[in-house]
Amino acid sequence: MSGICVCASLSSVGPGLYLGHYLLRMNPILLLGGLAGAQTMTAGMAAVQDRSGSPVAVLGYTPAVPIVHILLTTWGTVIVGVMAN
Known part of the structure; x- marks a missing residue:
């Protein structure tokens, strides 16, 4: 079961790393944040800050969190509604 959880987590991080680094040419610290x-x-954000020795990761972390919270709330409701039917 834990292997499935690792695959589910990495399925979003892997393409995000690839697209952000190679396609968008983002700063790696901002991308990881x-x-x-x-x-x-x-x-994870604290680990990026600790390893890089810079607080720059917060600039990538800050706008992503509210967007994700909004999407989790709305899509969670949609998925529950779809599964209930």
Whole structure:
């Protein structure tokens, strides 16, 4: 079961890393902060800050978190409604 959880988590991070780094040419620290924000993972953002020695990751984390909270709330309701029918 834990292997499925790891695959589910990495299925969004892997393409996000690839597209952000190679297609959008984003700063790696901002990109990792944004991906941590997309998963609402404060510990991940703190780890990026700690390893980089810079608070720049917060600039990627901050806009991603409210967007994800809105999407989780709305799409969670939609999915429950669809599954109930």
